[in-house]
Each structure stands twice: as C-alpha cells, then as structure tokens.
Amino acid sequence: MKHLLTPRAILLASALAIAPAAYAETPADTLVIAATIDDIISLDPAQTFEFSGNDVNRNTYDRLVDFDPLDMEAGFKPSLAESWEMSEDGMSITFTMREGVTFHSGNPVRAEDAAWSLQRVVKLNKTPAFILTQFGFTPENVEEKITFDGNKLTLNLDKAYAQSFILNCLTAMVASVVDKETVMANAEGEDFGNTWLNTNEAGSGAFELAAWRPNEAVQLIAYEDYWRGASEMKRVVVRNVPESSAQRLLLEQGDIDAARDLTPTDVEALSEAEGIKIQNEPRGRILYMGLNQKDELLSNPAVIEAMKYLVDYEGITNSFLKGMFVTHQSFLPQGYLGELKENPWTYDVEKAKQILADAGIEGGTVTTKIRDLREYIDVAQTLQGAMAEVGLTLEIEQMTGAQVLDAYRAREVPIFLGEWGPDYSDPNTNAATFAYNPDNSDEAKATGLLAWRNAYAVPTEMGEATEAATLEQDSEKRGQMYRDIQKQYQAEAPIIPLFQRIANTGLQENVQNWNTGGAVTSVMYHQVTKGE
C-alpha cells in the first residue's frame, strides 16, 4: 500500500485524471456570469435592497411598469399593467392589468395579486418600503388606499404627485408583483410569506429561480410561458467570483460569458484580448465628499468653496479611477430626468488658496474616517496632498465600511468620502436625501438623509423646491426644477458630488444585447442572445 502513495504515483494519477477534461466555450443556450454576489441576504422583493438581490429579482419578477432593455431612453413602459389613467384631481391612478399573463406556478396574474403585493410591502415595512410609503400608505390605511376591482388596480395617494414620480417608483424591485396564492400557502404566522420568499421566488418574470447557494451561485431557468416570449437563454448561471483576476482568467478561457467586477487593470488587459469586448455603462452611484457642518472649520463657507477646487478630477479619473468613474459634479446621475451636464469645478490649488486667504483662514486640521476601500483611500490621499498645499492638514483613519457607516449615521465623520446609489429611477431619490432635511437637530435622527448625516441645514426654499418637484405633472418643467435645485446646490451645499460610477463588463464577442440596467435599474437577461 505504501508504494501506491509515492509522489510519482500521485503526479501520474493527477495527470491521468486531468488530461481528458476539455474546456470548451459555454453552451449556446446558457449565459454564464462571474460576479461578486455575496451581498444577497434576501430574495423577497419586499425586503431585498442589495445590488445582487435586485439583479435576481429583476429577472424573476415583473412589475406594473418596467424599463425596456432595448430602449432605455424611453423610460418606463407598460409591463403587467397595460395602461393607466390619472384621476382628474390627480389624487389617484388606475391601472388596467394585462390579460393572459401567468405566474411561474401557472396561476393567472390578477389585479388582486398586484394590490396584495404592494399592500404586503407596506405592512411588512422592511427597509425598501419607503419607496411606496412616501405616497401616504401606512400599514393601517393601505387596504383602503390600494384597491382592485376586476382587472383594475387603483392607488389612492395623499397628494397629487407627478405621474412620472409614481411610475418611476413602481419600476423599483420593491414593487414587484408576487403570486398571492403561492406565497400565502407558505406563510408562517403574520409574516406574509417573508421567511419563505427570502429563499424562494413566486414571480411571473422571464426566469424562474432554480437555485441560490449563498456566496456561491445563483441559477435561473427560462420561464417557457413568459408573456413576452421565452428567453433565448434557457439557463443563466451567476457564479460568485470575488477576485477580478480570476474573473478575467475565466473569461479568457471561455468558461464564462460575462465578467462583471473587473478592475481597471484587468479591463485594460482584456480590451486587447481577442474574442472579448468591454461594455461601459454609467451606473447610478455617485462618489461624493460630505463636509460635516458640525466641524467648525468645515462649516466655513470659504472652506466649502475651496474644497471644490482641491480635488484633482482629471488626474484621478485618468489614473487610479480610470474606467471606474467619470467626473460628475451634481447629485442626479447622468441618465436621470433633470440631470445636469455641466461640471463647474476644476483642480485649482491657487484659486483655493486665494479663497481661503480672502476669508482670512490660515490653516487647520481635520481628522476623518475613511472606508478601507482602495478607491476611497486613494481619493482621500490625493485630497490630503492638495489640502496640504493650502495649509490644511487632513489626517486619515482607515476603517471597515460598517464602522464608517456607523459613525456617519451618528454624524461623526468630518469629511466623508463614499458612494450613494439611487433607490429608484426618479430624480426625487437623490434630491430627497441630498437636498432635503426638514429638521437638522440631533434629536430628529433622520439617519437616512445624507444632508442630516452631514448636519447640513438645507435652506427652507431648497427643501420646498424639492417637495414641489414631486408634484409637477409636466415632465419638462419638472426636469428644469431639478436642474435649478442642483445649480443652487453646487453654489452653496457642503456635500460635493465628485464622480459617477461606470460599469465595465467583460463579454465574449458573441454575447449580444447585454444590459446591466444602466443608472436606473438592475441587470436584465431576457433580451440577451449569443451569436455564432
């Protein structure tokens, strides 16, 4: 027995076992994706609020209205709702449901399911519920406010909101329509099936959930009776591959069709590789700098103004953030209604020096906490160097994301560097957190508002303008309102948007119609095809 385990024998055995294995390309009807998907903690649309969870739900559920992956410019389009109508006073909106659509269980999709799904979100009141409750729904009144009759669904609102605002919110994953009968059959106590839906699925989307193994893989299988027609991809496999170089190797070897988390170095290397293409799309996340107004130095308007000129926008986006971010100095991401295209600030140390000198500021020290993520640390260190040139000292404490977030929510981060991603595809999602803070006192504990976290007392008229913009029915006018708010914001706010994130997906040349959802939604697989 002993001589069987000699090194030579083991090597030989390994060679024999490996030799015949062939590594060809992925099957023609299967889409294989490598991504970091370890953030999924729930697949219940009423609870899911993580990127990867939304990526799954986007494909397993439908909503009343949805984006068309082949025509994103058009904005929301009819989906499970065939049409809709606002009441004359604008206080309610009635949807007519599409006929003949079925859930994966085979049950028909009814107005009753849609009503119940939305009511369920409000009653469960998990984190993303605010996207719906901002229309005046509460667990107590929601059954009167959201009603159905035959194939009509009616939402009764507390104000005459802009139609675009309502419909944009209904494209969010939290507004997914779930199969009432299937879910209720699996409910435990008063949980409306939440425990079951956390790991299962009851939708009508293009794909059925075949398996989810946390930190490992998600598998989807095409729903053959899908009302838009069955997807060409019969199987979608998303593998958790945390390491960018591993994703790159898999792509080069043809073992995957798409690599979603590539570092700029790997993107650059792959852009020259044969048979592989790189697709760029702007995502919704804004990297910004928050100056805490509790800090005496940072609350000085001259310092706020000077800081805008101390970020080397061009240098940063051409070096360590290359291909990951583009300069973007307003809080609405590119691709949103009311986006502002101008970037007014450039890197100008002399100008910053002058501003500080005019205000009689000779120096000062700030100690801040920065998340231990390469990008943020690099930006912070560049900023540190620029600040030193104008006599300001920045001391950096590196911490984990959770630690920084804790401190930030407690208003204890003097200079915050981090990202904010929109929660739904309407401009209000960012306006309501950057430019809205009705009560700036510590007691208000408005921990969800970025303005509050930075102790920024948003001027009353700006707060009112933000509220008014949600009620403007004319989309053209509404867009202009947001542009005006952002201009005023750029002039005086201590929260300074710097960059917008870009998604780089490495794809096999034959993959067509790939769409990560851009700035407004999550990834979509239904339209993806694989050519020769």
Place this chain on the structure above:
Amino acid sequence: MIDTNTGGQGPIPPASAPDRRAARKRRLRSIAGTVLSLALTLLGLLLVTFIIGRVMPIDPVLKVVGDRATQAQYDAAYQAMGLDQPLVVQFFRYLTEVLTGDFGRSISTGQPVIEDIKRVFPATLELATLGTLIGVSIGVPLGVIAAARRGGIIDQVARVVALVGYSMPIFWLGLMGLLLFYGILGWVGGPGRQGIIYDGMVPHVTGMILVDSLIAGDWGAFRDAFSHIILPASLLGYFSLAYISRMTRSFMLEQLSAEYITTGRVKGLSERAVIWRHAFRNISIPLVTVIALSFGSLLEGSVLTEIIFSWPGLGQYITKTLLAGDMNAVLGGTVVVGTCFIGLNLLSDLLYRVLDPRSK
C-alpha cells in the same frame, strides 16, 4: 467485551471481577472526563467569541436593515434581534438555543446557520483533506530523506522548498498557479468547485463533490471536480508540506543521533532498516501531532486560497460574517472549528495508543 457478570454463574475467576469493574469504572471516568472537558472547552470558546463579537465596533443591525433604514425600522430590528437585553441574558438565550440544536439564522445569508455550515464545511473539508494528503505524502518522505542524507542535495532542495513555502505570499502563488496551469497550460479547471455544466447536477449526499460524484457513479463529474480541486489543494498541500517536511527532518535528526541507532548500525542493520524500522517508528508519535495540527489549521479554512479560487468554504464564511457582525454565523463556525480541533486531538490521542506500545 461487555462484562456479563451476574454473580456466580459461569466459571469466572473470583479475582477478576473487581478488577474488571475497576477497569470499567476507569474507562467510564475517562470518557466522562473527555466529554466534560469537551463541553467546557466549547463553552469557553463560545463565551470568548461571543464577547469579542459584542465588543467589536460593528453594528449587526445595520446589516439587517440596510443603510437607508429609518430610526423606527432600526429600533424594531434591534429589539427583534434581542440586542436590547443585557449581554448575560443574550448569551444564555443563545446557549439554550444551541443546546436544542438551533444555531439561529445568519444575517448575511438569510439562512439558518446550520444550513450554511452544511454547505460550506464540506467544501473546506474536501480541500483540506486533499491538501493534507498531498502535504503528508510528499513532506514526510522528503523530511526523512533530508535527515538521512543531511547536507546532501535532497536536503538542500527540501530546505529551499520549505523556505519558499514559508515565505511566498499564498495570494501571489495562487494567482500564478491559476495563470500557468489554468490560463496558459489548460491542465486544470478554473476558479470554483465545478465546471458550469456539472453545477448542481450531482445529488447532495456528503456535500463533498468528489465523494458525492463517486457515490452517484458520475465519472465525468468526478473528473471535473478533481480538475478544479487539484490546484488549490496542491497549493495548500505545498504549505503543509513545507511545515511537515521541516518538522519530520528535525525529529529524524534527533533520533538518528541517539545511541540505539548507533547500536543498530554497529550490529550491522541495513541503513534502510535503521531509518524506517527504528528511527521513523519513533518519530511517528510527534509526527501525528504535527499532521493533526496542520490539518486542523487547513480546516479553519484558508481565506485567501478560498477567495482566489472562488471556493465557498468555511474560511470565507467566517471572515465575511465576522466583518458583518453576524454573530450567529461566527459562533456556529467557531463551534465547528473548535469541535474539529478537539476531535483531531482525541484522534491523535487514540493514535498514540496504537502507535506507542507503552500506553497500552
């Protein structure tokens, strides 16, 4: 042998009954002692982990409710998680649940901890076992030969191999291995436990894909899984080889300079017999401890190897959940690792008895 002494029946020698009873009592006491020390060790382990987890400046509630939660949602989750109770109450509540087999739910995966562990532990066990096998089968002979031919070429090679193994960052070595054997040569499978085609195709029995595919008789799946595991296992094997070969060498050197070896040689025993039959047999006991410790440390999961090779194992699981303040998961993982170490200790104790005639 069960003692069936019923008092007077059968030809039982009168003196042997009390002896056997005493022996049985000793055995029972020893088992009770082992169980007690096992329970106490686990309890201590849980307590320490629990305290570390609670003093860590990470808020587990935020992980549950997310960044956007309102204060009311935050407070509701805080209460639902029992964090408003004193630490002592929290710990005892946890302990009672664990005793009934309920390790709670992980907040990072949304699934029961026991389910998570059933999934991640076999992945690590499979990898660590193969890694240790590789490490032992090469490391031990290498160490023995290096000692027997001290200063010779094999000794020099072994020294370099061990030095590289100790000093090379596993992250770099792993990536280079992937690049060479997967990227350039195409000899092995890429990151992950299986090729996509076989993903989810092998019925789950033990969770170790190599074993499960053999049980299912699926030779293709076995080959696929083997091609995926061989590189990370070799990498881990290399690191344990470095350690095991150095330890073997120093144990052997100690034995080879002992007087009984000189006596053996003087008596004309062949060099082979001196080394393998006499010296090696005497180092087998400390060697078992070294191997058990090395295996144990691989069972904790090698986080970096797991990350590079996208291996969904225990190491990644514990690290990730620890950083999220997911205490149920961390404690569950700790129990598993602790039990493994204790189990390995017991096993090496048992092996001592087999290997060392004196302990009989």
